[in-house]
Structure formats: C-alpha cells, structure tokens
Amino acid sequence: MEFNYLCSCCKKRFEIEPHLMVCPDCSNRQEADQPLLGVLEVELHGTADKNFTIDSLLPVEKEYFPSIPVGWTPLWEPLNLRQEWGFDFLYIKDDGANPTSSFKDRASFLVSAFARKHGINDLVLASTGNAGSSMAGIGAAAGQKVVLFLPSKAPAAKLVQALQYGATVYRVQGSYDDAYDLSLAYSRQRGGMNRNTAYNPMTIEGKKTVSLELFQQLQKVPDYVFTATGDGCILSGVYKGFRDLKKLGLIDRIPVVYSVQAENSAALFRAFHRGKFEKIPGTTVADSICVDVPRNGFHALSQLKAHGGRVITVSDEMIIQAQAKLSRSTGLFTEPAGAAAVAGFMKEKENLPKEATVVLLATGNGLKDSSAAATGIRVPENTIGSLNDIM
Numbered sequence: 001m002e003f004n005y006l007c008s009c010c011k012k013r014f015e016i017e018p019h020l021m022v023c024p025d026c027s028n029r030q031e032a033d034q035p036l037l038g039v040l041e042v043e044l045h046g047t048a049d050k051n052f053t054i055d056s057l058l059p060v061e062k063e064y065f066p067s068i069p070v071g072w073t074p075l076w077e078p079l080n081l082r083q084e085w086g087f088d089f090l091y092i093k094d095d096g097a098n099p100t101s102s103f104k105d106r107a108s109f110l111v112s113a114f115a116r117k118h119g120i121n122d123l124v125l126a127s128t129g130n131a132g133s134s135m136a137g138i139g140a141a142a143g144q145k146v147v148l149f150l151p152s153k154a155p156a157a158k159l160v161q162a163l164q165y166g167a168t169v170y171r172v173q174g175s176y177d178d179a180y181d182l183s184l185a186y187s188r189q190r191g192g193m194n195r196n197t198a199y200n201p202m203t204i205e206g207k208k209t210v211s212l213e214l215f216q217q218l219q220k221v222p223d224y225v226f227t228a229t230g231d232g233c234i235l236s237g238v239y240k241g242f243r244d245l246k247k248l249g250l251i252d253r254i255p256v257v258y259s260v261q262a263e264n265s266a267a268l269f270r271a272f273h274r275g276k277f278e279k280i281p282g283t284t285v286a287d288s289i290c291v292d293v294p295r296n297g298f299h300a301l302s303q304l305k306a307h308g309g310r311v312i313t314v315s316d317e318m319i320i321q322a323q324a325k326l327s328r329s330t331g332l333f334t335e336p337a338g339a340a341a342v343a344g345f346m347k348e349k350e351n352l353p354k355e356a357t358v359v360l361l362a363t364g365n366g367l368k369d370s371s372a373a374a375t376g377i378r379v380p381e382n383t384i385g386s387l388n389d390i391m
C-alpha cells in the first residue's frame with residue numbers, strides 16, 4: 001500500500017511528513033473562529049482482498065505501534081432493545097472498551113506511532129477531556145511525553161486519568177475552543193507534535209479503523225451508523241474507513257451516517273442547514289461534544305453532503321434518558337456523548353426501515369462522568385444501619 005496526503009479543500013497532493021499538518025496554501029486563508037481550512041486526508045493506493053488486516057491499511061508501519069491494545073472493541077447485539085424497538089439488526093459498538101475508555105484511543109494510537117516513526121517524543125494537545133486522557137495513556141505506553149491543555153470545567157475523571165498517566169496538564173480558564181488555540185500556539189513555540197483533532201491528519205485516519213472493524217465484524221456494510229458529533233472528526237473517520245473499503249472494491253456503497261448533536265451545542269447542525277459556521281457559545285451535559293467551532297467542520301460537512309448523511313439534534317434530557325435506557329436494557333453504561341447517538345436513533349427510528357442494519361457508536365464509558373449520569377437516576381437519600389430500617 002502507498003500513502004500520501006490530499007488536501008480536502010484544494011485537492012493538492014503532498015508527501016506525508018511529520019511537520020505538515022494542514023495544507024500550506026489553504027491554511028493561509030484561515031479565519032478566526034472558523035473550522036480548519038486545508039485539513040489533510042491520507043490517500044491510499046493499492047489492492048486488498050476481504051481478508052485484509054487493518055494494519056495494512058494504515059500509513060504507519062506496525063513496528064512503530066505503541067504496545068497497548070486499541071480497537072477491536074466488541075459489537076453488542078442488544079436483545080432487549082431489538083425486541084422492544086423491532087430492529088432485529090441493531091448493534092452497538094462499545095468503544096468505551098478501549099484502554100482509556102473512549103473512541104479517542106483510535107486517533108491517539110496512530111498519532112503516537114507516527115510521532116515515534118519520526119523520532120518525536122513530545123505530544124501536545126487540547127481536549128474536552130477524552131482526547132487528553134487518551135493521548136496521555138497511549139503516550140505512557142509508548143514512552144512519550146504529553147502536554148495537555150484542558151478546560152477547567154472538564155469532568156474530574158478525565159483530569160485524574162490524564163494525571164494518572166503522567167501527562168503535564170494545564171487547566172485553561174475558558175472553553176475547549178480557547179484551549180485549542182493555546183495548544184497550537186504552544187506547539188508552534190515549543191515544538192513537539194500537535195495531536196489536535198482534525199489538525200493532525202492521523203486523527204481522522206486513526207478513527208477510520210472503526211469502519212474497517214465494523215466491516216469485518218458484520219461481514220458487510222451497515223445501512224445506518226449513528227455517532228455523536230463535536231469537532232466532526234469521528235464522523236469523517238467513519239466515512240474515511242468506508243470510503244477506503246469502497247476504493248479497494250470491497251464494498252459498493254457507503255452507509256447513511258447520522259451525526260447527532262446536542263441541541264444547545266449544535267454548530268455543525270446549523271451549518272448543515274444554513275451553510276455557514278457561526279461561533280455561538282453552547283452548553284450540554286455531553287461535555288465531549290460541547291464544541292463552539294467544530295475544527296473539522298468543513299470537511300465533515302462535505303462528507304455528509306457527498307454521501308447523503310444527516311445531522312440531527314437531541315436535548316440534554318433525551319441524552320440523559322437514553323443513557324439510563326441503554327444502561328437498564330443492555331448493561332452498557334456509556335457517557336452522555338455516547339448516549340447522544342442512542343438518543344438520536346430513538347428520535348429517528350420511526351423513519352427507518354425495521355430490517356435495516358443499524359450501528360450506534362457508544363463512544364465513551366459512563367464512569368468518565370458519573371455526576372452527569374447521576375442526574376438520570378435517584379440516589380437513595382437515607383442510609384440504613386440495619387435491615388430493620390427497610391423491612
């Protein structure tokens with residue numbers, strides 16, 4: 001397999017090299033508070049049959065991979081929900097089963113390998129929480145140093161995780177968007193490789209592995225994939241995996257992808273319907289998708305338009321209800337962002353054919369933000385001293 005970069009804006013091709021992050025021409029026109037211009041996609045050339053290994057479709061050789069088992073997450077067949085909702089081919093991909101308990105490990109893994117291949121030992125990033133704890137954990141396995149810019153409001157578990165793994169953490173007064181800008185300025189001045197989502201081309205490329213796995217697990221293409229969207233990188237990763245499979249002639253269609261956003265942090269949704277990105281500060285219980293400027297917005301939007309994808313919104317209440325519903329019906333406890341994908345399906349399912357193969361991406365483990373989950377349950381007020389108190 002041969003690989004190069006392709007600019008998602010001007011379609012110019014570049015050789016893959018570690019200091020090229022965005023297209024030098026398109027990024028010159030970058031405006032403040034707008035999605036990235038010149039996001040680079042990895043383009044693959046070669047042939048593969050249906051017994052391909054996922055490693056062989058990645059642009060970094062296996063010898064550079066960190067020794068931590070990322071991916072190959074279980075594909076659940078939730079019997080109770082299948083029966084209740086009447087979808088016999090409903091699946092849930094449990095990416096909370098990754099080593100640091102979120103989907104972000106797919107991106108961090110490839111970034112780590114890419115840095116190692118080029119002798120770079122320092123990684124810098126901004127994160128709402130999961131990307132940071134992920135890079136910290138994978139960096140720990142690879143012996144790399146990680147510097148993380150984290151909004152001060154990030155859930156405690158994600159901060160504790162990053163510090164446990166030994167990252168240097170700067171807590172930022174302000175939003176994820178502020179942290180993003182600080183981390184870019186930091187890596188420009190201090191060097192190292194920046195792992196910011198969409199900015200580092202290996203993030204989208206790493207995230208494509210979910211689609212390659214789905215194809216191998218299902219032995220076919222699903223009809224619908226639901227994923228929560230913040231920056232739009234998972235969305236593009238999902239498309240990239242299926243597009244690679246199509247390019248290799250292993251599948252003949254791309255699934256309909258539903259991007260699910262939180263009602264009060266829905267920049268991609270607004271842009272999808274109005275054609276432009278506006279920075280409107282938002283809030284949602286699903287901190288992982290609380291993003292004012294989706295960094296991969298332009299790229300994600302063009303993928304959605306090209307492949308008949310949809311963008312929908314769900315309220316925080318629907319997210320919290322979907323989280324509890326999923327937990328109680330399946331035993332899978334996912335964080336609010338993961339539950340947003342489930343809520344999106346619950347909202348949309350009347351419009352889908354019951355015989356469709358549907359995959360919901362549960363992108364993070366529920367224990368990552370137990371205080372959000374606590375709003376969807378009743379914690380007993382009274383404590384008991386003996387059984388006499390309740391009998």
Ligand SMILES: *Cc1c(COP(=O)(O)O)cnc(C)c1O
Nearest residue numbers: 130230231232233234337363364
């Ligand atoms: C980051 C994240 C998302 C959203 O991914 P984007 O690439 O930012 O759209 C969804 N769920 C979880 C758990 C995440 O950590």
